[in-house]
Amino acid sequence: MNAPLPRPGAPLEHYVSTAAFDPEQFEAMSAGQARYYKASQKQLMWWKFKRHKLALASGIFLLLLYCTILISEFLAPYGLHTRNVDFIHSPPQRVRFFNNGEFVGPFVYGRKMTLDLATLRRVYTNNAQDIQPIRFFCRGDAYRFWGLVDSDLHLICPAVGGQMFLLGTDRLGRDVLSRIIYGARISLTIGLIGIAISFVLGIVIGGLAGYHGGLFDLLVQRVIEVLQSLPSLPLWMALAAIMPVTWSPIIIYFGITIILGILDWTGLARAVRSKLLSLREEDYVLAAQLMGASSPRIIGRHLVPGFMSHLIATATISIPSMILGETALSFLGLGLRPPITSWGILLTEARSVSVIAFYPWLLFPMVPVILVILAFNFLGDGLRDAADPYK
Structure with a gap:
Protein backbone atom coordinates (compact mmCIF):
# COMPACT_ATOMS: atom_id res chain seq x y z
CA MET A 1 0.00 0.00 0.00
CA ASN A 2 1.38 3.35 -1.04
CA ALA A 3 2.09 5.95 1.63
CA PRO A 4 -0.08 9.05 1.52
CA LEU A 5 1.24 12.07 -0.27
CA PRO A 6 1.91 15.18 1.84
CA ARG A 7 -0.96 17.60 2.08
CA PRO A 8 -0.67 20.67 -0.18
CA GLY A 9 1.28 23.51 1.34
CA ALA A 10 3.10 21.39 3.93
CA PRO A 11 6.93 21.55 4.10
CA LEU A 12 8.33 18.51 2.30
CA GLU A 13 11.20 18.29 4.81
CA HIS A 14 8.70 17.23 7.45
CA TYR A 15 7.62 14.24 5.39
CA VAL A 16 11.14 13.31 4.30
CA SER A 17 12.04 12.82 7.95
CA THR A 18 9.16 10.40 8.60
CA ALA A 19 8.69 6.77 7.67
CA ALA A 20 5.32 7.56 6.06
CA PHE A 21 6.99 9.40 3.18
CA ASP A 22 7.83 7.32 0.12
CA PRO A 23 10.55 9.03 -1.98
CA GLU A 24 9.86 6.80 -4.97
CA GLN A 25 6.19 7.78 -4.98
CA PHE A 26 7.12 11.48 -4.86
CA GLU A 27 9.63 11.09 -7.68
CA ALA A 28 6.95 9.37 -9.77
CA MET A 29 4.73 12.44 -9.60
CA SER A 30 4.54 14.72 -12.60
CA ALA A 31 6.03 18.19 -12.52
CA GLY A 32 2.53 19.67 -12.15
CA GLN A 33 1.72 17.45 -9.17
CA ALA A 34 5.03 18.23 -7.49
CA ARG A 35 4.45 21.95 -8.01
CA TYR A 36 0.99 21.62 -6.47
CA TYR A 37 2.19 19.79 -3.36
CA LYS A 38 5.13 22.13 -2.81
CA ALA A 39 2.94 25.25 -3.16
CA SER A 40 2.29 27.49 -0.18
CA GLN A 41 -1.18 28.29 1.04
CA LYS A 42 -1.07 31.71 -0.62
CA GLN A 43 -0.17 30.14 -3.96
CA LEU A 44 -3.04 27.68 -3.68
CA MET A 45 -5.45 30.51 -2.94
CA TRP A 46 -4.17 32.47 -5.95
CA TRP A 47 -4.54 29.46 -8.29
CA LYS A 48 -8.10 28.86 -7.13
CA PHE A 49 -8.96 32.53 -7.43
CA LYS A 50 -7.66 32.69 -11.02
CA ARG A 51 -10.09 29.96 -12.03
CA HIS A 52 -12.99 32.24 -11.04
CA LYS A 53 -12.91 34.38 -14.19
CA LEU A 54 -15.71 36.74 -13.16
CA ALA A 55 -14.09 37.42 -9.79
CA LEU A 56 -10.72 38.01 -11.46
CA ALA A 57 -12.24 40.47 -13.93
CA SER A 58 -14.05 42.24 -11.05
CA GLY A 59 -10.81 42.50 -9.08
CA ILE A 60 -8.99 44.04 -12.05
CA PHE A 61 -11.88 46.47 -12.62
CA LEU A 62 -11.86 47.58 -8.97
CA LEU A 63 -8.08 47.88 -8.92
CA LEU A 64 -8.14 50.14 -11.98
CA LEU A 65 -11.00 52.15 -10.50
CA TYR A 66 -9.14 52.73 -7.25
CA CYS A 67 -6.03 53.70 -9.21
CA THR A 68 -8.01 56.39 -11.02
CA ILE A 69 -8.82 58.19 -7.77
CA LEU A 70 -5.11 58.96 -7.42
CA ILE A 71 -5.15 61.04 -10.64
CA SER A 72 -8.73 62.31 -10.78
CA GLU A 73 -7.65 65.83 -11.67
CA PHE A 74 -5.64 64.56 -14.65
CA LEU A 75 -8.41 62.27 -15.96
CA ALA A 76 -11.26 64.78 -15.71
CA PRO A 77 -11.72 66.93 -18.87
CA TYR A 78 -12.88 69.91 -16.80
CA GLY A 79 -12.32 71.22 -13.31
CA LEU A 80 -14.64 70.14 -10.53
CA HIS A 81 -16.40 73.51 -10.33
CA THR A 82 -15.93 74.72 -13.92
CA ARG A 83 -19.20 76.21 -15.20
CA ASN A 84 -20.23 76.52 -18.83
CA VAL A 85 -23.11 78.96 -18.53
CA ASP A 86 -23.87 78.77 -22.26
CA PHE A 87 -24.50 75.02 -22.03
CA ILE A 88 -26.76 74.49 -19.02
CA HIS A 89 -28.46 71.07 -19.06
CA SER A 90 -26.74 70.18 -22.31
CA PRO A 91 -27.35 66.54 -23.31
CA PRO A 92 -24.43 64.13 -23.84
CA GLN A 93 -22.37 64.56 -26.98
CA ARG A 94 -21.49 61.59 -29.16
CA VAL A 95 -17.86 60.89 -30.04
CA ARG A 96 -17.45 60.44 -33.78
CA PHE A 97 -14.60 59.27 -36.00
CA PHE A 98 -15.96 59.81 -39.52
CA ASN A 99 -17.42 62.90 -41.14
CA ASN A 100 -19.20 62.36 -44.47
CA GLY A 101 -17.39 59.04 -44.90
CA GLU A 102 -13.97 60.55 -44.28
CA PHE A 103 -11.93 59.49 -41.25
CA VAL A 104 -11.20 62.52 -39.10
CA GLY A 105 -10.34 60.98 -35.73
CA PRO A 106 -12.18 61.38 -32.42
CA PHE A 107 -14.24 64.56 -32.50
CA VAL A 108 -17.60 66.02 -31.51
CA TYR A 109 -19.88 68.37 -33.38
CA GLY A 110 -20.29 71.87 -32.08
CA ARG A 111 -23.69 72.81 -30.73
CA LYS A 112 -26.18 75.62 -31.06
CA MET A 113 -28.60 76.49 -28.29
CA THR A 114 -32.08 77.94 -28.85
CA LEU A 115 -34.77 78.69 -26.33
CA ASP A 116 -38.18 77.10 -26.79
CA LEU A 117 -40.51 79.94 -25.81
CA ALA A 118 -43.46 77.58 -25.37
CA THR A 119 -41.78 75.40 -22.73
CA LEU A 120 -38.90 77.73 -21.76
CA ARG A 121 -36.50 74.83 -22.30
CA ARG A 122 -33.09 75.01 -23.91
CA VAL A 123 -32.90 73.06 -27.17
CA TYR A 124 -29.47 71.99 -28.42
CA THR A 125 -28.77 71.02 -32.03
CA ASN A 126 -25.56 69.69 -33.60
CA ASN A 127 -23.74 71.85 -36.13
CA ALA A 128 -22.25 69.38 -38.63
CA GLN A 129 -20.08 72.15 -40.07
CA ASP A 130 -18.35 72.73 -36.72
CA ILE A 131 -15.95 69.80 -36.22
CA GLN A 132 -14.20 69.97 -32.85
CA PRO A 133 -11.39 67.41 -32.48
CA ILE A 134 -10.75 65.89 -29.07
CA ARG A 135 -7.27 66.63 -27.76
CA PHE A 136 -5.16 64.24 -25.69
CA PHE A 137 -2.52 65.04 -23.05
CA CYS A 138 -3.46 68.66 -23.37
CA ARG A 139 -3.60 71.88 -21.39
CA GLY A 140 -6.97 72.78 -19.92
CA ASP A 141 -8.51 73.98 -16.65
CA ALA A 142 -5.96 74.71 -13.94
CA TYR A 143 -6.04 72.66 -10.74
CA ARG A 144 -3.95 71.84 -7.67
CA PHE A 145 -3.00 68.16 -7.79
CA TRP A 146 -3.99 66.74 -4.39
CA GLY A 147 -3.99 70.34 -3.18
CA LEU A 148 -0.19 70.48 -3.46
CA VAL A 149 1.03 70.98 -7.04
CA ASP A 150 -0.33 73.48 -9.55
CA SER A 151 -0.97 72.01 -13.00
CA ASP A 152 -3.31 72.20 -16.01
CA LEU A 153 -2.45 68.89 -17.77
CA HIS A 154 -5.42 66.66 -18.66
CA LEU A 155 -5.77 63.32 -20.39
CA ILE A 156 -8.45 64.63 -22.77
CA CYS A 157 -9.68 68.14 -23.49
CA PRO A 158 -12.19 69.78 -25.82
CA ALA A 159 -11.00 71.70 -28.87
CA VAL A 160 -9.64 75.16 -28.16
CA GLY A 161 -12.66 77.40 -27.73
CA GLY A 162 -15.02 74.41 -28.10
CA GLN A 163 -16.98 72.18 -25.77
CA MET A 164 -17.06 68.46 -25.01
CA PHE A 165 -19.70 67.09 -22.66
CA LEU A 166 -19.65 63.32 -23.12
CA LEU A 167 -22.19 62.76 -20.32
CA GLY A 168 -23.94 66.13 -20.50
CA THR A 169 -24.03 69.00 -18.01
CA ASP A 170 -26.04 69.83 -14.90
CA ARG A 171 -28.16 72.83 -13.93
CA LEU A 172 -25.05 75.00 -13.49
CA GLY A 173 -23.38 73.91 -16.72
CA ARG A 174 -20.83 71.66 -14.98
CA ASP A 175 -19.55 68.60 -16.84
CA VAL A 176 -21.17 65.43 -15.42
CA LEU A 177 -18.31 63.14 -16.48
Missing part, protein backbone atom coordinates in the same frame (compact mmCIF):
# COMPACT_ATOMS: atom_id res chain seq x y z
CA SER A 178 -15.71 65.25 -14.71
CA ARG A 179 -17.79 65.37 -11.54
CA ILE A 180 -18.30 61.59 -11.58
CA ILE A 181 -14.52 61.13 -11.81
CA TYR A 182 -13.97 63.50 -8.89
CA GLY A 183 -16.82 61.92 -6.89
CA ALA A 184 -15.23 58.46 -7.14
CA ARG A 185 -12.45 59.60 -4.80
CA ILE A 186 -14.90 60.21 -1.96
CA SER A 187 -17.40 57.41 -2.60
CA LEU A 188 -14.78 54.67 -2.97
CA THR A 189 -12.56 55.66 -0.04
CA ILE A 190 -15.44 56.07 2.39
CA GLY A 191 -16.10 52.32 2.09
CA LEU A 192 -12.47 51.36 2.78
CA ILE A 193 -12.12 53.58 5.85
CA GLY A 194 -15.52 52.51 7.15
CA ILE A 195 -14.76 48.79 6.76
CA ALA A 196 -11.42 49.25 8.55
CA ILE A 197 -13.22 50.73 11.57
CA SER A 198 -15.92 48.05 11.41
CA PHE A 199 -13.40 45.19 11.20
CA VAL A 200 -11.33 46.41 14.13
CA LEU A 201 -14.42 46.73 16.33
CA GLY A 202 -16.04 43.52 15.12
CA ILE A 203 -12.98 41.28 15.48
CA VAL A 204 -11.80 42.75 18.80
CA ILE A 205 -15.18 42.91 20.54
CA GLY A 206 -16.57 39.71 19.00
CA GLY A 207 -13.29 37.86 19.55
CA LEU A 208 -13.08 38.77 23.23
CA ALA A 209 -16.74 37.93 23.78
CA GLY A 210 -16.44 34.53 22.11
CA TYR A 211 -13.09 33.60 23.66
CA HIS A 212 -13.74 34.65 27.26
CA GLY A 213 -17.54 34.49 27.47
CA GLY A 214 -19.07 35.34 30.82
CA LEU A 215 -20.45 38.76 31.75
CA PHE A 216 -18.61 40.55 28.95
CA ASP A 217 -20.17 38.25 26.37
CA LEU A 218 -23.62 38.87 27.87
CA LEU A 219 -23.22 42.66 27.72
CA VAL A 220 -21.88 42.57 24.16
CA GLN A 221 -24.81 40.46 22.95
CA ARG A 222 -27.36 42.83 24.51
CA VAL A 223 -25.68 45.85 22.89
CA ILE A 224 -25.63 44.09 19.51
CA GLU A 225 -29.30 43.16 19.80
CA VAL A 226 -30.25 46.76 20.60
CA LEU A 227 -28.25 48.15 17.67
CA GLN A 228 -29.54 45.54 15.21
CA SER A 229 -33.15 46.16 16.24
CA LEU A 230 -32.91 49.78 15.09
CA PRO A 231 -33.63 50.49 11.39
CA SER A 232 -30.32 51.31 9.70
CA LEU A 233 -31.31 54.17 7.44
CA PRO A 234 -33.28 56.19 10.05
CA LEU A 235 -30.44 55.67 12.53
CA TRP A 236 -27.87 56.88 9.98
CA MET A 237 -30.07 59.88 9.24
CA ALA A 238 -30.45 60.74 12.93
CA LEU A 239 -26.71 60.55 13.63
CA ALA A 240 -25.83 62.47 10.47
CA ALA A 241 -28.40 65.17 11.24
CA ILE A 242 -26.88 65.98 14.64
CA MET A 243 -23.57 67.02 13.09
CA PRO A 244 -23.35 70.84 13.20
CA VAL A 245 -23.66 72.67 9.90
CA THR A 246 -20.68 74.78 10.93
CA TRP A 247 -18.33 71.80 10.60
CA SER A 248 -15.96 71.85 7.64
CA PRO A 249 -16.63 69.43 4.75
CA ILE A 250 -13.61 67.29 5.62
CA ILE A 251 -14.83 66.85 9.22
CA ILE A 252 -18.27 65.92 7.88
CA TYR A 253 -16.58 63.34 5.63
CA PHE A 254 -14.77 61.68 8.54
CA GLY A 255 -17.90 61.95 10.69
CA ILE A 256 -20.00 60.07 8.12
CA THR A 257 -17.23 57.48 7.75
CA ILE A 258 -17.03 56.87 11.49
CA ILE A 259 -20.83 56.59 11.75
CA LEU A 260 -20.96 53.99 8.97
CA GLY A 261 -18.10 52.02 10.54
CA ILE A 262 -19.48 52.09 14.08
CA LEU A 263 -22.94 50.90 13.04
CA ASP A 264 -21.69 48.09 10.78
CA TRP A 265 -19.59 46.08 13.25
CA THR A 266 -22.43 44.21 14.95
CA GLY A 267 -22.96 41.51 12.31
CA LEU A 268 -19.25 40.75 12.07
CA ALA A 269 -18.86 40.68 15.87
CA ARG A 270 -21.67 38.13 16.22
CA ALA A 271 -20.14 35.93 13.50
CA VAL A 272 -16.68 36.10 15.08
CA ARG A 273 -18.14 35.27 18.50
CA SER A 274 -19.96 32.19 17.24
CA LYS A 275 -16.82 30.90 15.47
CA LEU A 276 -14.60 31.43 18.49
CA LEU A 277 -17.09 29.73 20.83
CA SER A 278 -16.56 26.51 18.88
CA LEU A 279 -12.86 26.89 18.11
CA ARG A 280 -11.70 27.78 21.62
CA GLU A 281 -12.22 24.16 22.72
CA GLU A 282 -9.77 22.79 20.14
CA ASP A 283 -6.57 21.08 21.27
CA TYR A 284 -4.27 23.56 19.55
CA VAL A 285 -5.84 26.40 21.57
CA LEU A 286 -5.14 24.50 24.80
CA ALA A 287 -1.58 23.89 23.63
CA ALA A 288 -1.11 27.61 22.94
CA GLN A 289 -2.47 28.45 26.41
CA LEU A 290 -0.10 25.97 28.09
CA MET A 291 2.82 27.54 26.22
CA GLY A 292 1.89 30.92 27.73
CA ALA A 293 0.39 32.62 24.67
CA SER A 294 -1.73 35.68 25.48
CA SER A 295 -5.39 35.95 24.54
CA PRO A 296 -4.80 38.52 21.74
CA ARG A 297 -2.13 36.28 20.20
CA ILE A 298 -4.32 33.18 20.34
CA ILE A 299 -7.23 35.05 18.78
CA GLY A 300 -5.18 36.85 16.13
CA ARG A 301 -2.68 34.12 15.14
CA HIS A 302 -4.59 30.88 15.71
CA LEU A 303 -8.36 31.43 15.71
CA VAL A 304 -9.15 34.28 13.28
CA PRO A 305 -7.19 32.77 10.31
CA GLY A 306 -9.36 29.64 10.63
CA PHE A 307 -12.41 31.43 9.22
CA MET A 308 -10.69 33.98 6.98
CA SER A 309 -13.00 33.07 4.08
CA HIS A 310 -15.98 34.29 6.10
CA LEU A 311 -14.21 37.54 6.96
CA ILE A 312 -13.38 38.16 3.30
CA ALA A 313 -16.98 37.59 2.27
CA THR A 314 -18.17 39.94 5.01
CA ALA A 315 -15.76 42.68 3.92
CA THR A 316 -16.78 42.51 0.28
CA ILE A 317 -20.42 42.79 1.29
CA SER A 318 -19.89 45.59 3.82
CA ILE A 319 -17.88 47.91 1.54
CA PRO A 320 -20.67 48.29 -1.06
CA SER A 321 -23.26 48.64 1.71
CA MET A 322 -21.27 51.58 3.10
CA ILE A 323 -21.02 53.13 -0.35
CA LEU A 324 -24.79 52.79 -0.64
CA GLY A 325 -25.22 54.24 2.84
CA GLU A 326 -23.19 57.33 1.98
CA THR A 327 -25.02 57.66 -1.34
CA ALA A 328 -28.41 57.44 0.38
CA LEU A 329 -27.50 59.97 3.09
CA SER A 330 -26.05 62.43 0.59
CA PHE A 331 -29.03 61.96 -1.72
CA LEU A 332 -31.35 62.86 1.17
CA GLY A 333 -29.24 65.90 2.03
CA LEU A 334 -28.03 64.50 5.38
CA GLY A 335 -24.63 63.18 4.37
CA LEU A 336 -21.73 64.92 2.74
CA ARG A 337 -22.22 68.53 1.77
CA PRO A 338 -20.83 70.67 -1.05
CA PRO A 339 -18.14 71.59 -1.97
CA ILE A 340 -17.23 67.90 -1.33
CA THR A 341 -18.48 65.87 -4.28
CA SER A 342 -19.52 62.21 -4.18
CA TRP A 343 -21.79 60.06 -6.30
CA GLY A 344 -24.55 60.62 -3.76
CA ILE A 345 -24.12 64.39 -3.99
CA LEU A 346 -24.37 64.18 -7.79
CA LEU A 347 -27.60 62.20 -7.59
CA THR A 348 -29.24 65.01 -5.63
CA GLU A 349 -29.58 66.76 -8.99
CA ALA A 350 -32.09 64.05 -9.99
CA ARG A 351 -34.42 64.07 -6.99
CA SER A 352 -37.34 65.46 -8.98
CA VAL A 353 -39.36 63.32 -11.37
CA SER A 354 -39.66 66.22 -13.79
CA VAL A 355 -35.88 66.68 -13.83
CA ILE A 356 -35.40 62.98 -14.60
CA ALA A 357 -37.97 63.17 -17.39
CA PHE A 358 -36.32 66.18 -19.05
CA TYR A 359 -32.65 65.50 -18.19
CA PRO A 360 -32.19 61.72 -17.75
CA TRP A 361 -28.40 61.96 -18.08
CA LEU A 362 -28.29 63.33 -14.53
CA LEU A 363 -28.81 59.69 -13.44
CA PHE A 364 -25.44 58.65 -14.90
CA PRO A 365 -23.75 58.73 -11.43
CA MET A 366 -25.93 55.73 -10.60
CA VAL A 367 -24.04 53.60 -13.17
CA PRO A 368 -20.66 53.49 -11.33
CA VAL A 369 -22.48 52.78 -8.05
CA ILE A 370 -24.16 49.72 -9.58
CA LEU A 371 -20.95 48.52 -11.27
CA VAL A 372 -18.89 48.85 -8.09
CA ILE A 373 -21.45 46.98 -5.98
CA LEU A 374 -21.66 44.13 -8.50
CA ALA A 375 -17.86 43.98 -8.79
CA PHE A 376 -17.42 43.74 -5.02
CA ASN A 377 -20.00 40.95 -4.81
CA PHE A 378 -18.35 38.92 -7.59
CA LEU A 379 -14.91 39.55 -6.09
CA GLY A 380 -16.16 38.40 -2.69
CA ASP A 381 -17.49 35.15 -4.14
CA GLY A 382 -14.13 34.39 -5.73
CA LEU A 383 -12.08 35.29 -2.64
CA ARG A 384 -14.37 33.31 -0.35
CA ASP A 385 -14.05 30.19 -2.49
CA ALA A 386 -10.28 30.64 -2.79
CA ALA A 387 -9.80 31.03 0.96
CA ASP A 388 -12.14 28.17 1.88
CA PRO A 389 -9.92 25.23 2.89
CA TYR A 390 -12.68 22.73 2.14
CA LYS A 391 -12.94 23.62 -1.58
